[in-house]
Amino acid sequence: MIKIFLFLLLQNTVRTDVFNGFFCGFDSCGSAAFSDFRGGTSSPPQAAKAVRTNSSILHIIKSKLFMGQTATKKINQNIFKTWRGEMAYLLGYIFADGCIMVSKNRKGNPYAINITSVDKKHLYKIRKALSSNHKIGKKTNGKGGVAFQLQIRNFTLCEDLINLDIKPRKTYDANATVNVPDKYFSDFVRGFFDGDGTVYIYKVNRGAPQIKSGFLSTSFPFLDRFNKQLCKNLKIAEKSIHTTNNKENKSKLAQYNIHLYIDDCEKLAEFMYQNNPTLYLVRKYNIFKKWKSTKRRGT
Secondary structure (H helix, E strand, O other): OHHHHHHHHHOOOOOHHHHHHHHHHHHHOOOHHHHHHHOOOOOHHHHHHHOOOHHHHHHHHHHHHOOOOOOOOOOOOOOOOOOOHHHHHHHHHHHHHEEEEEOOOOOOOOEEEEEEEOOHHHHHHHHHHOOOOOOEEEEEOOOOOEEEEEEEOOHHHHHHHHHOOOOOOHHHOOOOOOOOOHHHHHHHHHHHHHHHEEEEEEEEOOOEEEEEEEEEEOOHHHHHHHHHHHHHHHOOOOOOOEEEOOOOOOOOOOEEEEEEEHHHHHHHHHHHOOOOOOOOOHHHHHHHHHHHOOOOOOO
16 A cells, blocks of 8 residues: 555655645554654654654655665666667677676565776676666776676566576676677677677787787586687687686686687777767777787888
C-alpha cells in the first residue's frame, strides 16, 4: 500500500491534505522506515510540524525505500540491447578492464559493474558514453600505484552484459568469450585494445625504429577466436598465440597474447581508427600517430 501511495504521490495525483494526513497517521504505527517523519513525538500537532514539505519527505522516502538509489544517479541502462559502434567499444573495454560484481546481501539488486582505468580522463569518456553521472573513485594497489574506477549498480545493464557473455568473475573463467558481428568488430577491437592491448616503439639493428602491438587475455578460446577474426579483417596471416609468464600475475592464471609488428601494426591502426571515432584512448592513439611520422629505412 505504501508503494502504491508513493507512486501516486510521485505522479502528483495526491492532494496535499491527504498527503499530510497520510503521514501523520504513521506516527503511531511504529514503522522504522518512517522514523524520520515522527520527530520523536506522537501527537498530531507536533507530527504535522515535523513533516515540513512534500519535497523534504520525498527525499527521505527515496533514500529509505529505493535501495539508496536517488534521482541524481543516471545511466542509459539499455545501451547494450542494440549493437552500435559505441556499444561495441564499451563491450570490448569492459571485457578487458571491467567486471561484474555480485553482492550476496543485495538479493533484489545483486549486480554492479566496475570499470577501472589508470587514465582518469578516459574514464570520464566512458562515463559519458554510458550517459552516466556516477562518481569516479580512486584506489591504490598498496605499492603506490593509483587507478580510478567507475562503479554502477543497475540490474538491467548487468543482465544485458551477462547475456552478451560478460560473466561475473570472468577473469577466472578460462573459457570466457564474446561474439561480435563483423560490422562492429573494429569498434570492439579498439575497446579491447584500450583495455588490454599494448603498443610501443623501440629500436633494433643499430637504432632502427620498430613498432610492436599486442593483445592479452586469460581466455585461450576468446583470444583464439579474436585472433582469427582480427587477422581475417586485416587480411594478414594468423598470429601465433604465446603464453605469458608474468611474475606480477597474482591470480596464477595462464595469460595468452598475440603480437603484431610494423606493417601489421599499421593495418591494425587503420582498422581501429577508421571512420574517425571519438571514443579511444588518446595515449595509445598518439603512439600510432608518432610512428607514422617516424623516419625509417626505405621511406
